[in-house]
Amino acid sequence: MRVLLLTVLLSAVLFALKGSGQSCNYTLSGIVQDTSGAVIPGALIHMTHHEQHLHATTDSAGAFSFVSLCSGTYILHIDYVGYQHKDFTIVVPTTLPVKCELQLQQAAKAVVIEGIRETDVFHSSYNTVLTTSDLRSQRGQTITEMVQQVPGVSMLSTGSTISKPVVQGMYGSRVLLFHQGVRLEGQQWGNEHAPEVDPFLASQVEVIRGAQSIRYGADAIGGVILTSAPPLGLQSGWHGSLYTGYFSNNRLGYCSGVIDYQPQKINALAFRAQGTIRRAGNSRTPDYYLDNTGLKEYNFSWAGQYKWKTGKVEVNYSQFNTVLGIFTGAHIGNLTDLQQVIQSGSPYLTAPFSYTIGNPKQDVTHETWSTAIEQYAFKSKWHLQYSRQYNRRAEYDINSITNDFGLRPALQFELTTQTVSLKQFTSFAGVRWNNGLWYQHQKNTYEGRYFIPNFISNAAALYVSGERRLSNRTTWEFGGRIDLKEITSYFYQNQQLVAPERIFVSPVVSTGVQVKWNTKSISKLWMGNSFRAPNVNELYADGVHHGVAAVEKGSPDLQAEQALNLSLHHTYTRNRYTVFAHAYSYYFFNYIYLQPVQPPTLTIRGAFPTFEYRQAKTVYWGFDIGIRDSIGKDITWQSTWSSVSARNLDLEEWVPYIPSSRWMTQIQYLLPVLKKWNCSVGANVQVVFQKEQVEAEQDYMPPPAGYALSGLQTNAVLPIGKQTIHFNIQVKNLFNVVYRDYLDRFRYYHDAVGRNVQFRIQYQF
Amino acid sequence: MKKQWIYLLVALMAAVSSCKKDKDDAPAPQNPNEEELFTTVKLVFKKSPSATDSLVFSWRDTDGDGGNAPTIQTINITDDYTYMALIALDESNPANVEDMTEEIKEEADEHQLFYTLSSSFMNLTYADSDDNGVPIGLKMTMGNVGTVTNGSLQVVLKHQPGVKPTTGFGNAALGSTDFDVTFPINITSASIVAAP
DSSP: OOEEEEEEEEEEEEOSSSOOTTOOOEEEEEEEEETTSOBOTTOEEEEEETTEEEEEEOOTTSEEEEEEEOSEEEEEEEEBTTBOOOEEEEEESOOSSEEEEEEEEBSSSSOOOOSOOOOOOOTTSEEEEEOHHHHHTTTTSOHHHHHTTSTTEEEEEETTTEEEEEETTBOGGGEEEEETTEEOOSOTTOTTOOOOOOGGGOSEEEEEESOOHHHHOTTOOSEEEEEEOOOSOSSSEEEEEEEEEEETTTTEEEEEEEEEEEOSSOTTEEEEEEEEEEEEOOOBOSSOBOTTOOEEEEEEEEEEEEEETTEEEEEEEEEEEEEEEOOGGGOOSSHHHHHHHHHHSSOSOOOOOOOOOOSSEEEEEEEEEEEEEEEEETTEEEEEEEEEEEEEEEEEOSSOGGGGGGTSOSEEEEEEEEEEEEEEEEEETTEEEEEEEEEEEEEEEEEESOSSOEEEEEEEEEEEEEEEEOSSSEEEEEEEEEEEEEEEEEEEETTEEEOOEEEEEEEEEEEEEEEEOSSSEEEEEEEEEEEEOOOHHHHHOEEEETTTTEEEEOOTTOOOEEEEEEEEEEEEEETTEEEEEEEEEEEEEEEEEEEEEEEEEEETTEEEEEEEEEEEEEEEEEEEEEEEEEETTTEEEEEEEEEEEEEETTTTEEOSSOOOOEEEEEEEEEOSTTGGGTOEEEEEEEEEOOOOSOOGGGSSSOOOOOEEEEEEEEEEEEEETTEEEEEEEEEESTTOOOOOOTTBTTTTTOOOOOOEEEEEEEEEO | OHHHHHHHHHHHHHHHTOOOOOOSOTTSOOOGGGSOOOOEEEEEEESSTTOSOOEEEEEEOTTOSSSSOOEEOOEEEETTOOEEEEEEEEOSSTTSOEEOHHHHHHTGGGEEEEEEESSOSSEEEEOOBOTTSOBOOSEEEEESOOOEEEEEEEEEEEEOTTTSOSSTTOOTTSSEEEEEEEEEEEEEOHHHHHOO
């Protein structure tokens, strides 16, 4: 019987000035390492204290922390793949630092596994984790709004209701989103298509920057966003959370609940049920309401798990339903209408507050079913997953003669995706391997106005990747992957049904190295290529984009996009402060972009500027830098700066819709007077500069001026017996600043939203 | 008791998660020309509103946006024509031509036609109005008709739900454009044509 040794470094830092017996301001942080000193990311830490349950997962540096702890005795369990956890008692406050050795015994008798990690994340790439407490103060917002606080992440929005994340200047099909281990398959190509995800389920959101092609998909060029729920079956009995909140600006109200159950007698079984309702009315800019910008959303999910000695099976089901109002004044018929709106500077139509959602609107349903089996066999951990996703997107135009006065969607897409994947985690020849096979079948159909064709696609991939420790300081990671994608599209061309087929094949390789120079400095270097088969819209789109008064035309002969990515990251930690710098660059051999073509397309609504998909050599480069510091014992502040540029080398032009530079600073003060409530107050400022790297002829109006937004927030935690209640109040756009953002596609039509006071309550039991 | 809870939970889960299916067949896409849309704008010119003889000129794009370019007829009339009517059609499906004019009339309080001339070779005045007395523009009276060569007449149908003015003569700057077509126009003198 083999034993895995884990070394847990624990340090309890006393935040309170005069720590009395009942102070609740302790932070317990530690690093999980194996006996060789290598950090263990993805290990699950479960801590109990008088029926209070706390969870954490170690990050890419093997670190975890628990905040706002009261003094007392805590029982710590460290759960690590394939090994039975062992209880371990710690008294807070401790004399610091504490070094303890934990022996975790292997659960399976015959199988010998050493240090297999479950995570797919490469540690030499740059990752940021939003923890449960980070997410707690962002609840009620969309996943895009949540990840926006991560340095280097911004959002591309279409008015006040629709937004999608931008990572390292890239968005849409160049950024992948994994929700509960399933790659989200909606109509990601559309700039006005928001991700179909209920973020209430997530207890952790991770953003991985750079080309993540090997393990997540060849097209993960900009990065990957992973949302994950807490693992099932951590504790027996009934446990859960209730969330509710209210936002003043659009009178948004939300209610969400999650309940976990593990039968006391049958520990192998665990269940979870979850549901969310969100409802909002018209948003308000500092000067006027935005007509028809409400939303209503209802989501639910459930999960079940059955565990045995050497494996487990898990079933997940979720359904996401949303109706998003689209600002009526942005519905324009042609270019003249658009120019008139831009000239007048404010919408021709304003309305009072209302919850009513009329046309135009989007009505989107997303359903996901997944089944995963994990099993230890042949000295490996195997992970087999099947998932089915169904996405229906119905877009309603403004009521008119041509669409039966809005009863019928102007266009509707139905996309069904089935995926099977098999992963192998093993240790062999001094390398931790993570290998996989992947197959995906997709079917898309449309009804209504033509924009993209029906299609059936088959894609398959095989990858091999691993991690090897070269020395105590240096870890080397590498991977190779081969992708094959076949796509047959069906559409009418000159009244004839055509069915062109395209096949794309390409290898992808990546490598990275992580060096821990000493206890203070870590450097990461990551490089790799990516490959992205053109989307159907890039191949065969043909139609008018209503919001932007332009005709978009696909090019059937596009080649797959090939990109090289290089990134360098350095973190330095000393005493109470941490500084980091991250720089990246991309070289696209054949970046797919929209190029204006002549002549404009003449339609019955007038002549439209016309854009066709072309390919060109393009470079992206940018950086994120930041500092985090504790001034004194109760104050922490952090400041980050992000910048990104992209240039089309063939045209010698700047690429449009690249985020402008932004600077974010926040400061938080832990109030010494309300120690028991762990009360904190904070302030933040976000400065967004005017985008200067633009070409005047690319756009109908120059990029909007830069702006600065300020915010305030306060948090409190109220423990009531075994339960806790978390309060959060925050103000966004405190000074009700009038501004427009370059990455808002509705910046032609209206100002961005004004002051928003948000109240949040979470009840945890 | 506990077990019953589990059964209830499992039953509930199964009940709410019947998989949704796409019933459409991908290899048999819908022909986009089955959609209702404006494809044709016809202008009917008469010497008087009650005259039976008329000249008709059309702006046609039967395959919708993109595809084949539209066919546009040049308006050739003489200066004794004093009345004009507009007909809008959906001719995307030749077997089922739809008259959209009636629907504009039904929704008159949300629609208005605006006419723009390349130069002031005639006066165009509205000869119809909605329930509020604001013009629609399906019927127009032509006055002071002069001769012109290589002139143009632009016709814009604005859809103005909720914002069409209820007094005055309308506002072309509001709403979204349903169609925006421009006809070349030549007007010759009736007396010269009639002389021989």
